[in-house]
Amino acid sequence: MSPTAVHEVSTPTIQSLKAQAQGGRFEIPPWTKPPLTKEKLPWAELETIDLNLLESPDPAVREKLIQAAKKALTVDGFLFVTGTGVSNETLERNLAIAQYAIRGIPYEEKLPYAAKLEEGSYRGYKLRGIWKRDGGVADNIEHYNLESTSFENPQDAHPSKLLPLIPEIESFARHTYFYVVYRILKLVSLALDLPEDYLWELHEHTGTLGHACQRFMGYFPRDEKDEDATSGIWSKGHTDYNSISLLYSQPISALQILTPENEWRWVKHVEGAVVVNTADALEFLTGGVFKATRHRVIRPPPDQADIIRYILIHFARVRRDLELNPIWESPLVKAHGKNAFQDRIDNGGKAPTQDEWLRERIRRTGHELYDDNKKSKNGRVEEEVLGRKVEYYV
Template sequence: MSPTAIHEISAPTIESLKAQVQGKAEIPPWVRPPLTKEELPWAELETLDLQLLDSTDPSVRQNLIKAAKKALTVDGFLFVTGTGVSNEILERNLAIAQYAINGIPYEEKLPYAAKLEEGSYAGYKLRGIWKRDGGVPDNLEHYNLESTSFENPKEHHPSKLLPLIPEIESFARHTYFHVVYRILKLVSLALELPEDYLWGLHEHNGTLGHSCQRFMGYFPRDEKDEQATSGIWSKGHTDYNSISLLYSQPISALQILTPENEWRWVKHVEGAVVVNTADALEFLTGGVFKATRHRVIRPPPDQADIIRYILIHFARVRRDLKLNPIWDSPVVKAQGKNAFQDRIDAGGKAPTQDEWLRERIRRTGHELYDNDRKTANGRVEEEVLGRKVEYYV
């Protein structure tokens, strides 16, 4: 599928987004919280404008590709702008996230609880089902939508969400077919591949291929629980897909682990999307672009009592794709290694995206952090499908 075809698909999607806002269903608005006034150790991340991909000046494009390659190699995190999503649309979808998480009664969510034990996030991951340090229940809840959830909405969503599904679908489709597509185009060019190469490894059918759109909320906890968990809301980890997109919002809680092994805060950038590389992209690039270790901690004191609603999109390669390095890339060919070489040498094969995704989801929330397993730097390691995976405090 060519860039022209993708552009033709995505252009009316923006208009659809605008139309949905005009005729929106009535739900409580999302109220923008103030930025923190705390001076925090911020991560220094690149901000790249996706609109520069359309430049006719070769030097502009080359500088953009160079900056992307540096960001993906060093940090694995970057900001992108030029997404085609206005503040009005962003705030409306944060209101939908707020409603999906905090506006639907618990008993109406239960029939749509995700089958985590089967390796699926589709539906609700309900709050409090995982136990953290000291036996403290987790304080996060999310609602996950995949392409299949838009095919027969009445079977997949609570009745109170049904009037909002057209808006959700427009936003998810735009994120996938416009924003994800253009980011993958940039990453392909950074790998010295044809610009549509990585997009060709992703599914193009359905609202968002094999990807996942998530509405999520982190809820404040009391001081006792915060002390028991050292203020950590989601321990350091990598994501399981190709690239993850987080629409930037004002509450500071996300941290990344720098190459210097320091946790740094990710600052809010108005109108931007925070992008990070995930496991599948690390495997496909032979470790050239490493999956970024990140965590969520209690916000600074002036934001600590506010529910943090966020919008995330997890792009995934085709579920049947084996996660071997892309040797077509000169960069990967020169520097890459197969993450599953030991498994292959023993007569096995690299896992597919689906196998890796399901196994990691099954284990999520059940990591063991007892003192017998911790290393001196606080990390815990386990083997997943022949690959060592580290978790961080």
């Protein structure tokens, strides 16, 4: 799909979102924007990239942008992206939808739409409290996940109370995928010295959002006893399972990344930006040149610790049947890359596909081997997944 075609898809989406913002929307409680923390935290120093500069007619501007992306993806695996074409009003409306999906739907009405995690699928609700953490504490995470199939027969795919919001959700998801993800993948392709549409062509273009997943999520505060039992960690250090992940920045500080110096640093809020990180599939496709960054979620600082943290995440995924071998066509990958599944291949096997990797990682999520006997001094745990060692951190 050409850049022109993608742009044509995105334009009516933005207009539709603006029209919905002006009236005629399904009324739900608004999301109240919390104040920023006043705590002095050790912030991660992340690159900020403006997607609008991709359209610059000046080759020097584009080259500077590409080199900044290459540095960010090689060193940090995380960066801020602006120029998304999404207004603050639209973001706040979708955070209100996240709040409503999590708190506005009764538990018994969510149950028929619970995700089939044991089958490796996140579609639907991941309900709060189904995973056990340290000290036997139930997890404080709930999310509602939508894929392209979620929009094909909406009457059967969602609780009735959510149905009036599906057109808005679909517009937001479509814009994120066909406008924001497309342009980020274009930039990453150029950083790999590949044709600009190379990575996009490895992703699915059909449906509302290809093979991607749009998530509306909430983290709930816990009492002091549970926080002590879990050391204040809400989601332990991990990598994502897809190609790239997008988190629309919001004010509550809780996300941390593990730096190359093995230090946990906080990710600050940048108004109107998307926090982008490299995930497993892109690490495998680049032969480890762009590494999937370990990140975790911990209890927010004291002045934000009692607020429910609602977030909007988009997980882009390559085609389901794509084997996760390095892209040797990239000069960068050819010079520095290694196949993550070489041992498996040497033994007569193949690299897993995106779908195989995704499903196996989802099946194991919440059941990772965090046994104290397996932890190293730095809190790292390893387990083998489809012939590849996967690391988790506390």
